[in-house]
Amino acid sequence: MTLSPIEALKAGSRHLRGTLEAELASPDPSFSKDSQTLVKFHGFYQQKERGAADKPPVLMLRGRIPGGRLSAAQYLAWDDLSDRYGDATLRLTSRQSLELHGVLKGDLKATLQGLDAALQTTKGACGDVVRTVTQAPNPWLRPDLAQLDAVVDRLALHFQAVSNAYAEIWLDGERVNPEQEQEKLFGATYLPRKFKFSVTVAGENLVDLYTNDLGLAATFDATGLLEGFFVTAGGGMGMTHGDPTTFPRVADVLGWIPAVALIPVAEAAVSIFREEGNREDRKRARLKYVIARKGRAWFQAAVEARAGVVFEARPLPTWRTSPVLGWLDRTDGTLALGLSISGGRIAGALKAALREVAATFQPGVQLSPDQDLILLGLRREDRAAVEALFARHGWPLTTPDPLASRAMACVALPLCGMAFTEGERALPGFLDQLRSALERQGLRDRSLVFRVTGCANGCARPYTAELALVGQTSSSYALYVGGDPEGTRLAFPVLHKLAPADFPAALDRLFAAWAQADPTASFGNFAAGLGAETLKRLLEASPERP
Ligand code: SF4
Numbered sequence: 001m002t003l004s005p006i007e008a009l010k011a012g013s014r015h016l017r018g019t020l021e022a023e024l025a026s027p028d029p030s031f032s033k034d035s036q037t038l039v040k041f042h043g044f045y046q047q048k049e050r051g052a053a054d055k056p057p058v059l060m061l062r063g064r065i066p067g068g069r070l071s072a073a074q075y076l077a078w079d080d081l082s083d084r085y086g087d088a089t090l091r092l093t094s095r096q097s098l099e100l101h102g103v104l105k106g107d108l109k110a111t112l113q114g115l116d117a118a119l120q121t122t123k124g125a126c127g128d129v130v131r132t133v134t135q136a137p138n139p140w141l142r143p144d145l146a147q148l149d150a151v152v153d154r155l156a157l158h159f160q161a162v163s164n165a166y167a168e169i170w171l172d173g174e175r176v177n178p179e180q181e182q183e184k185l186f187g188a189t190y191l192p193r194k195f196k197f198s199v200t201v202a203g204e205n206l207v208d209l210y211t212n213d214l215g216l217a218a219t220f221d222a223t224g225l226l227e228g229f230f231v232t233a234g235g236g237m238g239m240t241h242g243d244p245t246t247f248p249r250v251a252d253v254l255g256w257i258p259a260v261a262l263i264p265v266a267e268a269a270v271s272i273f274r275e276e277g278n279r280e281d282r283k284r285a286r287l288k289y290v291i292a293r294k295g296r297a298w299f300q301a302a303v304e305a306r307a308g309v310v311f312e313a314r315p316l317p318t319w320r321t322s323p324v325l326g327w328l329d330r331t332d333g334t335l336a337l338g339l340s341i342s343g344g345r346i347a348g349a350l351k352a353a354l355r356e357v358a359a360t361f362q363p364g365v366q367l368s369p370d371q372d373l374i375l376l377g378l379r380r381e382d383r384a385a386v387e388a389l390f391a392r393h394g395w396p397l398t399t400p401d402p403l404a405s406r407a408m409a410c411v412a413l414p415l416c417g418m419a420f421t422e423g424e425r426a427l428p429g430f431l432d433q434l435r436s437a438l439e440r441q442g443l444r445d446r447s448l449v450f451r452v453t454g455c456a457n458g459c460a461r462p463y464t465a466e467l468a469l470v471g472q473t474s475s476s477y478a479l480y481v482g483g484d485p486e487g488t489r490l491a492f493p494v495l496h497k498l499a500p501a502d503f504p505a506a507l508d509r510l511f512a513a514w515a516q517a518d519p520t521a522s523f524g525n526f527a528a529g530l531g532a533e534t535l536k537r538l539l540e541a542s543p544e545r546p
Contacts, residue, residue, distance in 0.1 A: 001280060002280055003279050003280055004279060004280055004281065004282050006037055006128075006282065007189050007279050009034055009037055009038065010128070010188070010189045010190050011188055011189050013038055014165075014178040015161075015162075015163035015164075015165055015178045015181050015183065015188075016038060016041045016042070016161070016163045016165040016166075017163075017165045017168070017169065017178060018034060018035055018038045019032065019034070019035060020035055020038060020039065020042075020165070020169050021168075021169050023035050024105070024108070024109065024169065028105075029056035029057060029104065029105050029106070030046065030056070030057045030105065031046055031105065039059075040126040040127040041123075041124070041126065041127030041128070041129065041161070041163075041190070042122060042123060042126075042127075042165070042166050042169075042170070043061060043062050043063070043064060043121070043122025043123055043124065043125035043126055043127075044059045044060060044061045044062065044103075044108075044122060044126070045059065045060045045062075045126065045417075046058075046059055046105075047059065047060055047101075047415055047416070047417060048417070049414050049415060050413060050414040051414060052414075056104060056105075057105075058087075058101070058102045058103060058104060059103045059104070059105065059108060060099055060100070060101050060103075060415065061086075061099065061100040061103055061108075061111060061112070061115075061122050062093065062097050062098075062099045062122055062125040062126055063078070063097045063098045063099070063115070063120055063121070063122055063125060063132075064097065064121055064122060064123060064124050064125040064131070064132045064156070065096060065097050065098065065120070065132060065367065066132065066133050066135070066152045066153055066155075066156035067096060067133065067134065067135030067148070067149060067152045067153075067199075067366070068096025068097065068134070068135070068137070068366050068367030068368065068369075069135075069149070069364070069365070069366050070098075070120075070364070070365040070366070070367070071364060071365070072358040072359070072361075072362040072363055072364070072365065073118065073362075074118045074119065074120055074365075075354070075358050075365045076355065076358050076359060077114060077115065077117070077118030077120065078090060078098050078100070078115070078118075078120070079351065079354070079355050079358070080114070081100060081111050081114045081115065082100050082351075084107075084110075084111075084114075085100070085103050085104070085107040085110060085111045085114075086100040086101055086102045086103050086111075087101050087102030088347065088351070089101060089102075089345060089346060089347040089351070090345075090346040090347075090351065091344050091345055091346070091411060092341055092344035092345075092346065092367050092368075092371040092372070092373060093344060093367075093371065093459075094344075094369055094370070094371055094408055094410075094459060094460050094461060095131065095132050095134050095196070095369065096132065096134050096135070096137075096366075096367040096368065096369055097125060097132050097367065098367065099411075101411075101415060108170070109170055112170040112171065113170070113171060113172075116170075116171050121166070123160070123161070123166040124160055124161055126194075127190070127194070128186075128190040128191040128192065128193055128194060129159075129160075129161050129186060129190055129191060129194070129195070130155075130159035130160075130191075130195045130196075130197060130270065131194050131195065131196050131197075132156070133152045133155045133156045133159075133197045133198070133199065134152075134196075134197070134198040134199070134207050134212075134369050135148050135149070135152045135198070135199050135200070135207065136148060136199070136200035136201060136204055136205075136206040136207050137206055137324050137366045137367075137368045137369075137374055138366070139324050139328045139330070139336035139338055139366070139374045139376065140328055140329065140330055140331060140336065141330040141331045141332055141334075141336075141376075142331065143224055143331070144201050144218070144220055144224065145201055145204070147218065147220075147225075147226045148199050148200070148201065148218060151199050151216070151218070151226070151262065152199050154262075154263070155197055155199070155262075155263075155266060158185075158263060158266075158267075159185065159195075159197070159266070159270065161183060161186060161190070162181055162182060162183050162184070162186075163178075163181060163183065164176040164178075164181065165178075185267065185270060185271070185274075186274065187274060189279070191270070191273060191274055191277065192273065192274070192277030192278060192279045192282075192285040192286075193277060193282060193285035193286050194213075194286070195213045195214070195270055195273060195287065196211075196212045196213045196214075196236075197212060197213070197214050197215075197216070197266070198211075198212040198214075198215050198216070198369075199215075199216045199217075199218065200215075200216075200217050200218070201217065201218050201220075202217040202218060202219050202229075202230050202316065202317050203217075203317035203318065203319060203320065204319070204320060204321070204322060205319040205320070205321055205486050205487050205488070206321055206322065206324065206368070206369065207369045208369060208461050208464055208487045209232055209235075209251070209487070210232060210235045210250040210251045210464065210487060210488055211235045211236065211237055211250065211251070211461050211463075211464055211487070212232070212235050212236075212251065213233065213234070213235065213236065213251075213269070213273070213286065213287045213288070214231065214232070214233050214266060214269050214270075214287075215231070215232035215233070215235065215251055216229040216230070216231060216232075216262070217229060217230040217231075217232070217316075219256070226259050227258070227259060228256055228257055228258040228259050228261075229256065229257055229259065229262065230253060230255070230256050230314070230316055231253075231254045231255065231256070231257055231265060231311065232251035232252065232253050232254065233251055233252055233254055233269060233287065233291060233296075233299060233303075234249060234251050234252050234287055234288045234290075234291035234292070234296070234299070235249060235250050235251030235288060236248065236249055236286045236287070236288040237457070237458035237459070237461055237462070237463050237464075238283075238286070238456070238457045238458055239456050239457075239458065239463075240283060240456055241456050241470075241472050241478065241496075243283070245284060246283050246284060247288075247292075248458060248463035248464075248490060249288040249291075249292065249490070250464065250488065250489065250490050251288075252291065252296040252299075253316060254296070254299075254300045254303065254311045255300070255311025255312050255313050255314065256311065256312040256313075256314040257309055257311060257312070258309075261307060261309040264306075264307035264308060264309060265303060265307045265309055267306075267307070268302070268303040268306035268307040269287070269303055271306065272290070272299065272302050272303065272306070273287045273290060276290045276294070277289075277290055278290075319486035319487070319488055320486060321406075321485065321486055321487070323338075323400065323402075323405065324338045324368055324372065324374060325338035325339065325340050325372060325400035325405050326338055326399065326400045327383065330376070330377070332377075333380070334376075334377045334378060334379060334380070335377075335378045335379070335380055335383060336374055336375065336376050336377070336378070337363075337374065337375040337378060337386065337397075338368070338372055338373075338374040338375075338400070339372060339373050339374070339375070339397075340372055340400055340401070340404050340405050341371055341372050341373055342404065342407075342409075342424070342427055342428055343371065343408075343409040343411075343423065343424025343425070343427045344371030344372075344408075344409075344411075344424065345424055346373075349393045349394045349395045350393070350395050352393050353389060353390050353392075353393035353395050354373070356389055356393070357375065357386060357389055357390070358375075360389070361375075361378055361379075361382055361385075361386065363375040363376050363377050363378050364376035364377050370405075370406060370408055371408050371460075372405075402447035403431055403434060403435060403447045403448070403450065404431055406447070406448075406449045406450070406485075407427060407431060407449075407450045407451065408451045408452075408460040408461065408465075409423040409424040409426070409427040409451065409452045409453070409460055410423040410424065410452075410453045410454055410459040410460040411423055411424055411454075411459075412424065412425075412453065412454025412455070412471065413425070413454060416454060416455075418454070418455045418457055419454030419455055419471060420454055420455050420471035420472060420473055420474050421454050421455075421469075421471030421472075421473075421474065421475075421476070421477060421500075422452075422454065422471075423452055423453055423454040423460070423471070426452065426500070427452055430450070430452060430469065430503065431450070433503055433504050433507065434448075434450060434467075434507065436504070437504055437507035437508055437511050438511060440508060440511075441508065441511040441512050441514070441515045442515055443511055443514070443515055443519055446519060446523070448466040448467055448485070448522065448523040448524065449465045449466045449467070449483065449485055449487075449524070450465060450466070450467050450468065451465040451468045451469075452468065452469040452470075452477075453468075453469075453470050453471060454471040455470070455471045456470055456471070456472070456478075458470065462480055462491070463480060463483070463490055463491050464483040464487045464488075464489070464490065464491065465480065465483045465491055465524075466481065466482070466483050466484065466485060466491070466522065466523045466524030466527070467479075467480070467481050467491075467510075467523060467524075467527075468480040468481075468483075468491060469498070469503070472496060472497055473497060475499060475500075476496075476497040476498055476499050476500075477497075477498050477500070477503075478493050478495065478496050478497070478498070479493065479494055479495040479496075479498050479503075479506060479539075480492060480493050480494070481494055481510065481523075481524070481527040481528075481535065482524055482527040482528040482532075483524050484522060484524045484525060484528070485522050485524060489524070489528060491524070492532045493532070494527075494532055494535040494536050494539055495536070495539055506539055509538055509539055510523075510527070510535070510538070510539070511523075513526075513530070513538055514526045514527075517529075517530075
């Protein structure tokens with residue numbers, strides 16, 4: 001067995017310290033290769049903008065924001081730091097986090113200290129640990145969804161790395177002897193890869209529950225109090241084109257557990273992954289490969305044995321995804337305003353408007369797992385002033401467009417080193433092409449879940465979309481179809497190496513067949529019903545370009 005070199009790096013890092021402190025003091029604008037791996041555990045990636053060889057490398061910093069919940073002051077701190085040390089933009093991620101891009105190594109410490117002053121951290125946002133715990137957004141202040149806050153905070157706290165390295169290196173915190181630190185849950189070499197938790201209410205899939213390593217869907221007793229959870233396990237998106245040993249996977253449902261079993265079950269799942277995950281090949285390390293290899297029944301029995309719990313077989317309620325955008329009523333009489341943010345990119349007029357709205361009206365903020373931002377607790381009497389503010393900044397509020405509302409794109413070019421193709425920058429153009437194609441086929445009133453990523457890692461969850469483009473070469477995408485709007489089914493590829501110029505023609509073929517079959521069905525259900533082989537044949541004959 002040959003362990004991945006990253007395993008030795010983790011083991012010898014003195015709990016994630018490595019040579020980071022010495023390198024931080026050096027005038028070199030770049031971290032060493034080993035340290036570039038290690039800083040991921042601290043929540044940032046060193047990046048080199050494509051086509052900008054003359055510029056120094058920069059860092060992307062990602063927040064670990066449980067449930068994407070922020071106060072107005074915390075949002076303003078991120079905004080301010082992006083102007084002071086970043087590229088004056090913010091990115092919303094598909095896991096309810098904020099990212100700063102373009103931070104120079106020399107400004108890293110000041111940026112992290114600025115976040116710390118606002119009680120924000122990047123520790124554990126990346127790396128081989130339990131990442132940010134996601135949560136169904138609650139713009140309505142629904143009492144059932146509100147009970148998830150405590151669950152998510154508990155998980156986030158419980159599954160944080162013990163290592164004091166972050167505080168010592170970036171925050172000038174008190175020093176601790178690494179020999180005396182004990183990573184009880186993760187061990188000296190941490191996890192084989194990342195581990196993702198997500199929490200929602202059973203029946204409300206606002207988090208893409210089935211794409212997570214461990215999903216928890218809460219149920220409530222007759223008085224409305226949290227009773228327990230349905231547990232899902234083994235979801236994950238990443239794969240490599242042309243390598244059938246890697247694949248996206250939707251999670252299996254293990255069954256229902258009482259609320260008291262939450263931490264024992266979560267600990268059992270993480271510890272099984274820690275011991276059974278592949279530490280030789282990081283491409284095949286995620287929990288989904290353990291479960292695919294050993295079977296759902298084996299995993300379920302192993303969790304039951306470790307946690308001392310028996311999963312109860314209960315029927316799952318039907319899933320839905322309630323819209324969270326636009327003006328929404330809250331149970332306390334205030335309003336929420338959900339804003340659709342294309343590609344999760346906050347810049348220019350939108351950024352200025354959000355800054356003013358946060359400073360003036362002091363709303364709570366919740367980020368959604370669809371890269372959107374929701375302002376919470378706005379007073380009814382301020383609605384007109386808020387609308388006027390956005391209009392004054394040249395970003396007038398409009399009725400949410402269903403296609404844009406559910407669409408997602410990853411950051412891709414030019415910032416992500418893994419990207420083959422465009423992601424967020426190309427999203428508006430792709431959405432226009434989708435709208436035109438729907439119109440041409442008489443489907444103007446229909447919509448679908450569309451996602452685009454710059455590579456097969458699938459950060460914007462393309463493999464559970466109804467239709468998705470996944471960057472394959474520098475000039476082409478793979479086309480996936482067949483997920484369902486509720487995020488419970490895997491999409492499948494129907495075209496490879498599709499040039500962006502040929503996307504409209506492919507859409508015409510697909511939408512014409514959908515219109516003919518049953519346009520009242522969702523596009524994803526129509527595509528899944530037809531199946532990959534029929535759809536491939538349908539797409540093979542090149543139609544005229546519209
Ligand atoms: Fe980068 Fe690929 Fe993730 Fe997009 S999907 S952000 S290109 S790693």
